[in-house]
Amino acid sequence: MTTNGARRDGIRAAAVLAAALAQIVGSPLGSALAGRSVGAVSDETGSLITPAGYAFTVWGVIFAGSLAWAVYQALPAQRGRALHRGTGWPLAAAFAGNAAWEIAFPLIGVSVPLVPLVLLFCIVAATAVAWARLQELPVEGLGRVLPAAVAGLLLGWVTVAAAVNAGQAGVALGAPASGTTAQVWAVVALIAVALIASALVLSARAAAGPFTAAVVWGVLAVAVAGGPAPVVVTALAAAGAVAVALVVRTVVRRDPVTLLVG
Structure with missing residues (x-):
């Protein structure tokens, strides 16, 4: 490997590790700056598709998982x-986006709700890039499981x-939190998901x-x-639809372990 290649790998590995740490401290930092938590703002702007709190x-x-992978991929041999x-870079962007969202949502989730919403869609896009690239990369033993689980769960x-x-942004902007219109929107949103x-x-x-587990966990909540x-x-x-899709894909997939685990 060239010196420049090694330097680029080191920068990327450091960025992943820094972003993984940032998303862990983002929530308490955002709560401290805003004087209220993400949960408090979520309750204030709750819509009909806000999951139960345990979710x-x-x-x-x-x-x-993100921190464990960040440490692992930063090892010189990895x-x-x-x-x-x-x-690396797409997930680093997603982790950094999480940290930014955790700060922005308690601060401006009620007053300027579109900013956290745009941040969240950017997180989705970055994670989707990592997950899509994972589909194209060759299977390389157990070392693949951790980033696959992180990307799948996060996406x-x-x-x-x-x-x-x-839905929360809509409520913050004045949309009804209940009633027929809110129900129609909630049903459409769940169907889209x-x-x-x-x-x-x-x-x-x-x-x-991991992707299916996270989606099913969220919509059941x-x-x-x-x-x-x-x-x-x-x-x-x-x-049920997402779970059935996984069963169908597992049946027709020749390598179900890679499909299910990574």
């Missing part, structure tokens, strides 16, 4: 792997979170298991939150 514990799993080169969760945040997630699962070659019957039924149907 957000998935961030703990994502953060732990920096030059094609897997880490292909997924699955932020796919749901983007719809949730859009189900269609997008199912399409990604059916086209996946790797890491579809919408049902558990106990909204109007049409929203609850649609959330349950969305979870």
